[in-house]
Amino acid sequence: MDLFDVYPLQPVKIVRGQGSWVWNDRGDRYLDMYGGHAVISIGHSHPHWVDRIENQLRQLAFYSNSVELPLQQELAKMLGEMSGLPDYHLFLCNSGAEANENALKLASFYNRRRKVLAFEKGFHGRTSLAVSVTDNPAIVAPVNQGHEVVFAPFNDVEALNSLFKEHEFTAVIVEGIQGVGGIRIAETEFLQALRRHCDQSDTVLIGDSVQCGYGRSGRFFSHDFSGIQADIYTVAKGMGNGFPIGGVLIGPQFQAKHGMLGTTFGGNPLACAAALGVLEVMEKENLIEHVAQTGAYLMEELGRMPELQNLRGRGLMIGFDVPESHKNLKKVLLEKEKVFTGEAKGGVIRLLPALNVSREEADVFLEKLQNALKSC
Numbered sequence: 001m002d003l004f005d006v007y008p009l010q011p012v013k014i015v016r017g018q019g020s021w022v023w024n025d026r027g028d029r030y031l032d033m034y035g036g037h038a039v040i041s042i043g044h045s046h047p048h049w050v051d052r053i054e055n056q057l058r059q060l061a062f063y064s065n066s067v068e069l070p071l072q073q074e075l076a077k078m079l080g081e082m083s084g085l086p087d088y089h090l091f092l093c094n095s096g097a098e099a100n101e102n103a104l105k106l107a108s109f110y111n112r113r114r115k116v117l118a119f120e121k122g123f124h125g126r127t128s129l130a131v132s133v134t135d136n137p138a139i140v141a142p143v144n145q146g147h148e149v150v151f152a153p154f155n156d157v158e159a160l161n162s163l164f165k166e167h168e169f170t171a172v173i174v175e176g177i178q179g180v181g182g183i184r185i186a187e188t189e190f191l192q193a194l195r196r197h198c199d200q201s202d203t204v205l206i207g208d209s210v211q212c213g214y215g216r217s218g219r220f221f222s223h224d225f226s227g228i229q230a231d232i233y234t235v236a237k238g239m240g241n242g243f244p245i246g247g248v249l250i251g252p253q254f255q256a257k258h259g260m261l262g263t264t265f266g267g268n269p270l271a272c273a274a275a276l277g278v279l280e281v282m283e284k285e286n287l288i289e290h291v292a293q294t295g296a297y298l299m300e301e302l303g304r305m306p307e308l309q310n311l312r313g314r315g316l317m318i319g320f321d322v323p324e325s326h327k328n329l330k331k332v333l334l335e336k337e338k339v340f341t342g343e344a345k346g347g348v349i350r351l352l353p354a355l356n357v358s359r360e361e362a363d364v365f366l367e368k369l370q371n372a373l374k375s376c
């Protein structure tokens with residue numbers, strides 16, 4: 001059997017990782033400023049995370065959600081405290097798309113409506129409802145069509161004012177910083193207007209924090225910068241540092257009913273141990289503050305490089321546009337300088353390193369970037 005060829009692959013075989021570094025099969029070392037697509041939060045194979053998983057594996061890897069699993073409670077408690085949402089409830093699942101699917105479903109159960117408001121260039125996953133609220137027709141199959149979705153321009157308060165007059169929505173789903181869309185920050189005024197409209201119309205505000213959440217922006221949720229609180233937050237990526245886990249953080253106004261949501265693997269002991277390992281390291285190493293400081297440093301230094309256009313971002317979620325003259329930058333960074341970076345449509349480079357990337361590693365990156373800019 002061969003692999004179903006859906007991923008455009010970079011010609012590198014990665015076989016090992018440690019902290020912010022990965023190695024290929026020939027022993028060459030690469031600096032990972034991409035974090036395996038914003039997934040690596042506490043660094044590749046962090047020793048505490050490895051211990052947590054190893055110990056759990058010897059104890060109990062899996063049991064179903066038909067019994068009490070104390071690690072789930074532990075995770076919910078710690079996540080509630082660290083995210084500043086102690087009165088929210090946690091539903092555990094396995095990926096970002098699944099988290100969004102369940103969040104949207106929950107909103108519809110809550111207010112019995114059907115129509116969703118989503119935003120241009122937003123990305124929310126590839127399951128049926130999640131992909132239908134994602135602004136990319138190329139990945140929507142006919143079988144995913146038929147959901148009632150309205151797409152609005154991002155950061156356009158005027159558009160919101162008229163759309164909320166015309167429609168009755170079950171939910172609005174919004175990233176605090178659009179990731180796949182090219183690192184576009186939701187403005188304070190925009191998120192505050194959304195919150196106001198949702199309050200006035202009993203619409204559920206869903207903060208998709210799958211990529212921009214979990215400390216990556218320098219706050220637990222990037223939506224926090226606007227001083228608003230979403231009714232539901234969805235998380236995944238950095239939550240498990242590579243161990244697949246997702247979560248839906250659900251406001252106290254939502255009533256749970258047995259059978260309403262469910263999944264076989266969601267919240268299994270191994271995944272909970274991995275997620276607890278991540279939170280423990282984030283707390284002990286004061287990572288959110290570290291992200292804010294390292295991010296500010298990177299932004300300042302990148303701001304001195306005239307070739308980089310429209311530099312933007314928060315914390316360790318940084319993007320810039322690459323001019324036509326340097327359109328090979330990502331390739332040169334990878335092949336010559338041995339640095340992984342992310343990209344987005346339209347010549348955008350995305351930086352999504354581990355939250356504990358050090359100042360020294362940031363300096364190594366800046367030097368390699370300078371070299372790459374020169375040899376483009």
Ligand SMILES: Cc1ncc(COP(=O)(O)O)c(C=O)c1O
Pocket residue numbers: 095096097098100123124125126175179180208209210211212236237
């Ligand atoms: C903002 C956002 N939401 C949802 C998803 C989907 O997550 P997953 O690939 O884990 O299903 C992604 C993935 O890139 C994302 O960036």
